[in-house]
Amino acid sequence: MNDETPPEEPSTDDARDHDEWARAVMQGYDGVADAYDADREPAAELPFVESIAADLPDGARVLDAGCGGGRAVLETLGDEYEAVGVDVSSAQLALADERAPAARLVRGDLARLPVDDDAVDALTALHSVIHVPREHHEAVFREFARVLRPGGRLLLTTGVGEWEGETDDWLDSGAGMQWSFHGRERSLELLDEAGFAVEDDSVVDDELGGGEWLFVRARLRE
Template sequence: MTEPEFLRTTRVFYDTVAVDYADHFRDAMDDRPLDRALLTAFAEQVRAAGDGPVADLGCGPGHVTAHLNALGVPAFGVDLSSRMVEVARRAYPGLRFDVGSISSLDLKDDSLAGVLAWYSIIHMPEERLPDVFAEFHRVLAPGGHLLVAFQVGDEPLHLARPWGHEVSLDFRRRRPDHVAGLLGQAGLAVRARLVREPEGPDTAPQAFLLARKPAGSAES
């Protein structure tokens, strides 16, 4: 099967910038207490539901995966970029990191207590989102939790030549109500949503949606 162009472009971009990206964002959580609070709430929900594994989908260099693990949930990371996975494995040798796509996960049905999609839907074309959210629903156990983060807006941001590398990529902004509607169509009930204003290097408001796979929705 031919790989979709958006996957190839995204992989090449992050393979190219992996080391610089890791250096730049390693301490990104330090001055974002609200973001940390949301991750803490997500971790507490997962632990309350049974403390099963959590997949950080689109984990990049692994710093958020490690943060989740420090919060007491057994987290592992999945990323499209093999270079990102190499960087994550070097930085956090005690954690698991796999190469994979969020639209086609090599995970069993109903196998996860939690899914974190921390800015990992931002390169996904609009028409692919229903399939991605259906995949999240498939791998979550009944009662499992989901946290999605993304930039708010209607127009994409085009990033060219980051850190001097000859690559570019579009970052797709989205509206929280629209994403919440798509999650609902996939069988994931949105339980909380938050939009915070830009801070630091942000160029747009940031959205966070907490959702849950209903306890009675085991895969048939």
């Protein structure tokens, strides 16, 4: 684990630069952190988190990629496993530190996780990949495969249908936010191409209202 590595300098190669987008998401979550944390109700997510942890060995390392304020994953697994949370937002990481003090927290980006190869037994990405431009989702899934050990478990949320949008005032916080994701079929196809065997997927209502999310459980092929 390398928790001292800062995010790399922005790339200028992409038509829609991931780093520029990530900075906007970081600023948005820094601004909306308290409002988002107050509105989060992870009860519907907990069965998925618990199912991922069900067959983990003692001392397993779990990475929450886009951990936010630590709800659902870190607050549930932080005391039992070696839990690591990665997020672009310093404000969100501060909340996670209060909620899950046993977890190891690192500022970082989903497309360049500050984690060694084959370093974790399970990886969760709840409501985080959806903030990455969808043309970069393939690279993010390959990054997940890089850090997971063979046979490692993956739990993520993505869109039921393809969508992209933004707002200047999310949750009446005055902070902007951006979303971008493929629909179910393309997301599952990209996971397969990245080396994951999808075990199941379930549609769950958006806890903040306004739609549905696809919860996907998969295993990295050995």
